[in-house]
Amino acid sequence: MPLKHTKWITVLIAAIMTLPIFIGLIGTLLPAFQYFPPIGEYHFSTQPWQNMFAESEFYSSLKLTLITGVGAPLLALWLAFSLLAWGYQRPFFRKIETLLSPILAVPHAAIAIGLLFLLSPSGWLVRIFSPWLSGFVRPPNWITVQDPYGLSLIFALVVKEMPYLLFVMLAAMKSLQARETIHACQALGYGRFALWRKVLIPQLYPIIRLPIFIVVAFSLTVVDLALVIGPNTPSTLAVTLYRWFNNPDLAMRLMGSAGAVFLMITIILVLGGWEFCHRCLSKLTRYERSNGRRCGATDNLLGSGVILGLITLVSAFIALMLLPVWSLAKRWRFPDALPSKWTWDNIERATPLLIELTSNTLSIALIATIMACAASLLMLETKRKSMEESNKPTEQHAFDWLIYVPILLPQIGFLFGLHVLLIYLDLNGSFCAIIALHLMYVLPYVYLTLKGPYLAYNENYLLQANRLRYRPWHHYVSVKLAMLKPSLFTAFAMGFSVSIAQYLPTLIAGEGRHSTLTTEAVARAASGDRKQVGSMALLQAFFPVIVFWLAQIIPARWTKWRLAMKTLFKKGSPC
């Protein structure tokens, strides 16, 4: 992008982003120290903190949060690395790759409900073996879901996070010279897992560090997933905070705000600890990696990860397939493996919504995502320029960290602060406000997906084009962006599905006056009725799945289509 004044643009973008984040933070910090005028609290004090530390549930929630919030990303990372090492550039793996997008597109709560139905004692797994094999005429009194150790929650998190990590890794592989490395290592006699472990993964990790951090932060703060499949006596800290915030006793919000601040600090500490452990681990294993042995005992770690990873993927799929079945069910009782009575009613009830709310949903998602793509390109270009000028390969910009703040913070307290800001600006309830809030949540994902490929782009193509004929803007679009098409489309699809899934931001910014498919689906699914949830999940997943699918087929065929169009028009025109 032929930009001038990159410094100023950087400052401007950072400032625009800082303001809402700052306000959101203030909105969480003040009540945490007892300052909350609307309920008559005008004096600072540490009372909310004392109350929180006196609460025994706080400690058990925290423990559970740490176990699930660290365990899930670790597992997800291990399984994703294993699957990648096992299948990368093998023909059958392409198929698995295309199957990732529906999992990415389906909202978290829907996957959790699907898994709950798969795994619970009256769930589908027990049903297919009952009563002919297990002898269960009634479901056993087991604890297979919502277990007090959070194992089922960890599993659900892995199901959702592993595909995301795999997706990010596949995108990041494009900026490594993977094929050459694999050939060279194999020629030297390294086994597949050993070469990944010793050569490729250490190169890949730094590129995907941020996505991993997002996954860790997500695991620590997730509410909807944990509400459905997580334990509830006690629940994770995020769910406990959510309950405190929603408690009719408004004074509980003070304690909730203190908890939100504490959770933020926890996230920072966990991320710090994670990075520290990674450094230690890579120091410790450096000798082993460079000892020249062609295979090692830890290769099995990747090998077993493949099996677990496949099990995870398969159960995710079964869970996803069960939801549409529910939306067609009239009666489906234990121990029937399939509904005993079928109906179109559930679908019929959902379709008018689809028609009614499509324009709202699509316009919000499209505008927010296109803006996010444009902003990301702008930010990445300024970043590239300044990196070029300073000659430092890893210069960090303020916005590299700033944009992640919204997704790293517990939504509920943060959004309250933002809502107050919107009211001050008299923007509340407007369409623009919804788009702005969506942008905040979409931008990080779009930026992150684009960052690797964009910065890895070989600028020489563009230079060469401009040497032949100096048309910088034209070439930026027709050469650089055209070559980055696959990443651009993927980033768009990612942003789009994130925007579609937003519930609280839409409700708060729109004040409930602009309904989208998600606000409607979440409200209707509030009853937990699986038939409703099934049809609503279909509704919510409808557009993201299409967009992901388009993002995969369009870039590959774009040139062919463009050329076909060109010849068509050439034929038509007189010259």
Place this chain on the structure above:
Amino acid sequence: MIKSLAAASITAALAFSSLPAQADWQDTLQEAKGQTVYFNAWGGADNINDYIQWAADRIKNEYDVTLKHIKLADTSDAVNRVLAEKTAGKHKKGSIDLIWLNGENFRAMKDNQLLFGPFSQSLPNYIKYVDESARQSITQDFGTNVDGMESPWGMAQVIFMHDTETLKNPPKSMPELLAYAKANPGRVTYSEPPQHLGVTFLKQALYELTSNRDALSQPVSNVDFYAVTAPLWSYLDELNKVAWRSGQNFPSSSEEMMRLLDDQEIDIALSFDISAASVQIDQGNLPDTVRSYIFDQGTIGNTHFLAIPYNSSASAGAQVVANFLLSPEAQIRKQMPTIWGDLSVLSYKKLSKADQAKFDALPRGIATLSIAELGETLPEPHSSWVEALETEWRKRYAK
């Protein structure tokens, strides 16, 4: 002296203001014309959403007021929004004109001056059809004085459900329930406090088990909480051990309990909606052998209400809506089991003969109890008990 003078003058003012009530209401109707009322209400049930849509159509035709249903997953979303508006100093033109709520949410909003009013006692249909002495819960929402700050909409009472195929003679008291759970481990549960049905189960158990029932109508701070509730905790210690999933998990709502009943994971489900069983059977979510019943000593009942936030931009329109929803026409339709099945708040005696006949003619679902079978409701304890019970429960069982 001064006090009594003040009281006298207030009484006089009240008497005076009731005279031109009719004229006032005409003004309200006039002001409401063309207004849009944003009604924030839980949107989890299709049948209720459809009922609200019906009311919206009727109100549009009759009063030229547009009613927009904002479907919420949780009423606290609306409370939060009003609070945020107050924080930002938006004391006019708020985003919410009418909320469906009761109990603790009402107390929180009333105590923090987030409500408009008093208005309900001057609604024509309230004056005409509501008998405040018929039920305590009309004037005391979970023990908090209503004071005209919210208008009654419907009544709820705790009912139990069982599948006659698996369980012929259901336990009809707390001790029987415990005995049943001990004989059938894992088949009994209740929803997780602070979910309101869960707290209600605790209150119901407390009513039956405590030796000091009178204490429950007073604020918790006035009584010895531990002495009053000790029998409850020793009861729950025993029950949780033999409860569903060994008391490690509790269902999150009445809907989840009905799902578990259908899946045959549990034998007894609870609901606050007396027609829940019939509605769910109709929707295919429960087998048609399920029946409702109540405990021998009666069960807890309460009223749910409509309130107007203090910064509503259409308070006249909201009053028109609240008034319409109190009309015999709206209340009869609401009580139809195929529509919603929610109990009317109107006094039967105050209705016209024609309306009484319509109420008499209402069909009942196969699993719905009649008013006579529902019997006397136990009053909700003072609202401060909710907080105290749920805190203590979480301290004991959720650590």
